[in-house]
Amino acid sequence: MKIEHVAIYAKNLEALRDFYMKYFQAISNEMYENPKKGFRSYFLSFSAGARLELMQKESIPASQNDPIAQATGLTHFAFSLGSRGSVDRLAERLRRDGFRIVDGPRQTGDGYYECAFLDPEGNRIEITE
Numbered sequence: 829m830k831i832e833h834v835a836i837y838a839k840n841l842e843a844l845r846d847f848y849m850k851y852f853q854a855i856s857n858e859m860y861e862n863p864k865k866g867f868r869s870y871f872l873s874f875s876a877g878a879r880l881e882l883m884q885k886e887s888i889p890a891s892q893n894d895p896i897a898q899a900t901g902l903t904h905f906a907f908s909l910g911s912r913g914s915v916d917r918l919a920e921r922l923r924r925d926g927f928r929i930v931d932g933p934r935q936t937g938d939g940y941y942e943c944a945f946l947d948p949e950g951n952r953i954e955i956t957e
Contacts, residue, residue, distance in 0.1 A: 833871065834905050835881040837888045838949055844882050845870050847948050851918065852907060854880065874907075895952040896930060904944065906954035912941050915955050919943040 838844040848854040854872035861868045869883040893899045909915055912933075919933050922945050930952065932943035941957040 831878040833879040833881050834902075835883055836949070836951060837883050837885065839884075839890070840949070841868055841870070841882055841884040843948055845872065848872050848880060848882075851922065877908075891950075895946055895950050898952070904952040904954050906942070906956050908956050910957065912957050915941055915943055915957055918955055919945070 836844070845854075845856055849856060849872070852874060854874055857871045857873075859868055859870055865885070866887065867883065867885045869881055872880040872882065874880075893901070909918060915933050919929060923929050927948075928946045930944040930946060933941065934943070935941050942954050944952055944954045947953050
């Protein structure tokens with residue numbers, strides 16, 4: 829069994845899609861649109877693992893969760909980059925480009941080398957070795 833995909837409702841669908849394509853080499857399908865429901869989405873594929881579905885529907889309210897304080901429910905998802913150096917390089921690139929680094933890069937007590945940051949819409953994402 830494997831996780832097939834994770835989905836995120838976006839305020840700015842195109843900007844979020846561009847972010848994951850630029851920093852994580854995601855490959856996007858063509859936009860799916862259902863005008864009757866006011867729904868649009870993209871599926872993003874990566875070199876390995878689960879896909880990411882980015883969705884937009886004007887009637888969906890903004891999240892009230894604070895990604896820094898965190899809450900119950902889905903809190904983050906992580907990308908494995910393959911090495912500590914890759915984590916350090918991407919973390920520095922994200923920092924330089926103005927994205928908020930929440931934690932790290934650091935070695936965790938349970939053996940991960942990771943960095944947590946916020947994507948353009950404030951979703952908490954981790955990168956690991």
